[in-house]
Amino acid sequence: MFGLQNKFPAYSYSLRNILLATGIITFILVVFSTFSLLQSRRNQHDFDYFHSPSSDSNPLLTVQGVDQLIQEHSYPRLAELADFKGLGELCKSAKSQHHVYLTCRHNVGGLMNVRNMILNCVRYAIEAGAYGLIFPQLEARDPVEIVLVKTGQYKRMEFLFDEGWFRKVLEENCPQMKLFDHIDDVPRSGYATMPDVLTIQTLMGQPLGGANGNLRNKKPHEFRSRFDAWLKTNKRRPSPSVPTIVRLDERTLFSFAPTLDPPAVMNNFGFLLDFRLDLSGLANIIVDRLREDVKKAGGSEYLALHLRREADVAVQKEKWATFDELANKSLSVAAADNINLLYVASGDIESVDELKVKAAKSGVRVVDKHDMLSEHEKEFLNTFAFDQQAIVDYLVLMHSNVFIGSGLSSFSSHLISRREYLANITLTTGDHKYPTVERDELVGPKGRLGYWDMDWP
Structure with a gap:
């Protein structure tokens, strides 16, 4: 006991x-x-709707508020200009490779580089006759050290683009190519053959090199035959029980020339990627306010400048337009055309402030996106990353009456070509929504010019 x-x-x-x-x-x-x-819940969106606002009354930090923003300011959308009949015919003409799935994960760089890589990824998937496309991902740059673009931090396409629109267009026009959110969604993916990551240049028998020129596919018409032959070198042939998943590497930036496709494809394929609707809505708000300010001042135009002066420019100064070159060109155009409002897009705040002081001496008012937004709208904008905020600038610059850009910048050079394309469309339809572009100009070294034919309009 x-x-x-x-x-x-x-x-x-x-x-x-x-x-x-x-x-x-x-x-x-x-x-x-x-x-x-x-x-x-947060990961369903690209910014944090549940971010604690500085004021409980900010509706833009709620799902309902963002939905209202989209409904009131994001339509009509730019991509509605597109006619995808050519895309549908292209997909129908491609001989399908049963049980071959393609994906591109390493889409990296600035906004326009990522856009071109993803479009090339889809174009190669169509050319390869892929039985399915796994949604491309992108590698997000470092939020603090923006020069660092290879971070290993992968995001869904919706980080920058309207994923729903992308899915809708492909499902309607390329139904034979199935779409999957993740590799794991591919039927019997656990038994799939995954060859080494495929480099287009290696497949085409070209040297890799370090220069962008070496990224060109110099034998584009041989791609399908070479791809088919490459598939046959794998030990297991694609089958219902053992599918093949092909992964393209990041060297797709300038690897497919849009001019190889008929105009019905070339001129519309780029609209497969439309920007996020929430950020498009913010851009439209800014454009409307800029036009109101111009009208109140008795003018009719605003000038836009891409002031490319971020940290990476300092590393290779000789390759980029200087601050003085960009500022002087913009102010000379403003003086010649009697324009008193200059919208500037730049990730370098000090350069923007310097331009404001310089322009004020000439009677030109300089504003950026932050100057044109309310406190609630700025708080909403600040929930987005650097490249996401660039979407707002891109769209505001696109609608400007005159655009001045930096020659080496993919952002600037693509804007030049997109503005020209849109101006040509509106001229032929009689709808002068987009201004003529005779006064647009790139300043400084024109490094990107050699690859314009490799950018999707």
Whole structure:
């Protein structure tokens, strides 16, 4: 009996420990589950709708507020100009490779580079007759050191683009090519053959090199035959039980010339990627306010400048237009055309402030996106990353009456070609929504010019 009495307190103590430990574990699991649920909800979007606002009254930090922004300011959308009949015919003409799936994960760089890589990825998938396309991903640049673009931080396409629109266009025009969110969604993906990451230049028998010129596919008409031959070198042929998943590497930037396709494809394929609707809405708000300001001042035009002076420019100064070159060109155009409002897009705040001081001496008012937004709108904008915010600038610059850009910049050079394309469309339709572009100009070294034919309009 005495022995039992000695053991009972120990047993009671042990039981209390077990109950206490169980309670702690349960609490941790509940907290973790709640965090995971919130994180899952956050990951459904590209910015944090659940970000704690500085004011509880900011509707743009709620799902309902963003939906209202989109409904009121994001339509009509630019991509509605496109006619995808040519894309449909292209997809029908491609001989399907059953149980061959293609994906491109390493889409990296600035906004326009990522855009061109993803479009080339889709174009190669069509050319290869892929049975399915796994949604391309992009590699997000470092949020602090923006020069660092290879971070290993991968995002869904919706980080920059309207994924729903992308899916809709492909499902309607290329139904034979199935779409999958993830590799794991491919039927029997656990048994799939995954060859080494495929480099277009290696497939085409070209040197890799470091220069962008070496990225060109110099034998584009041989791609399909070479791709088919490459597939046959793999040990297992694609089959329902053992599919093949092909992964393209990042060397797709300038690897497919749009001019190889008929005009019906070339002129519309780029609209497959339309920008996020929420950021498009913010851009339209700014454009409307710029036009109102111009009208109130008795003018009719605003000038736009891409002031490319971010940190990476300092590393290779000789390759980029200088601040003075960009500023002087913009102010000379403003003086010649009697324009008193200059919208500037730049990630370098100091350069923007310097331009404001310089322009004021000439009677020109300089504004950027932050100057044209309300406090609530700026708070919403600040929830987005650097390249996401660039979408707003891109669209505002696109609608300007005159555009001045930096010659080496993919952002600037693509804007020049997109503005020319849109101006030509509106001229032929009689709808003068987009201005003529005779006064547009790139300043400084024109490094990107050699690859314009490799950019999708």
